[in-house]
Amino acid sequence: MRRAHHKKRDQIESALRKPPIVVDQGLSELRYLILTQGLSNDPESDFCTYRPYVWSLLLKVPPSQAKNYINLIHRGASPAYSKIRNDTFRTLTTDILFQRRVSETSLIRILNALAWRRWDDYRDRQHREQVRQLRVESRQKPHSPGPSSSRNPYSSSEASYMNVDMANISVSELYVQGLNVLAAPFLYTCNSETQAFAILDTFVHTCCPLYIRPMLDGVHLGLKILDACLQIIDPTLYSYLKSKLLTAELYGFASVLTMSACTPPLNEVLILWDFLIAFGPHMNILAVIAQLLLIRDSLLASQSPMALLRTFPPLQAKKVITLAVSFVPQLPDELYDLLVRHPYDEGAAEKIRSL
Incomplete structure (x- = not known):
């Protein structure tokens, strides 16, 4: 045998x-x-079967039950459904492997479920804020004893005030530009929608919650940080791009918004994401700078560098990671601290905007 x-x-x-x-x-x-x-791919399938478990461990994804995801799906179309549908059909359209493995229907379901999850969070925040306000008001009002007194601190009018009118919620509170591309690698990598949803949910709400704010606050902070880091890492390239009126807001928006997932091929994106999930999404800012330095000579030789920056060259994850790590010692401690905090800490925003 x-x-x-x-x-x-x-x-x-x-x-x-x-x-x-x-x-x-x-x-x-x-x-x-x-x-x-x-991580290694299986030689027969050219696919890493244990990657989702690595990501789950690194992100400390809490145990999830399929029924929670199914319940979100059964709620039907969220208020953000139309906006989601306008994005999903153009997600990673040039990647054949993604198109074969992930259906648009799956992408719609997971994003719609995430929108309902965010709806519930918004509702809970509104209720907590209203309860807090009512308690403040009840403490400020003079107490008038008598038969009408009640152990319940809220009158009927105040109780009705606690009912949040969710019809007025902004769609941008539920779904923002770029979430479709952020969801794509999770769906491609994971063995089920339930698993993909759990990891995506943890990643965006724990690691980079400011990136999915209605005004994409974290993305714009990241772009500001990118300019500050590039000025230190490569002052010549920074000055040349600035002389052409090119800041990160103009050439780096998509790469920062999607954690570089907008730059094919997807198999290289997954390698980069292994690194970002292991060491923090803030390292994507340095990864974008690394991609600039890989075409540095062409940029400096071009009279119209924006023509090169509209579409970054195919991603070379290992080279990008090596360069990104080498940049860390070059950054002042205060700037590196702001880099680390920018995806999740509102307290860093004011300092970053003043850079």
């Missing part, structure tokens, strides 16, 4: 099968292996 061929497991796959004694130590080891070795 012929001896069955067994694929040799790489170190990351082996590490996943051995629960660490200390969780943080295990995650540190996993990050180191991602940086030094990377």
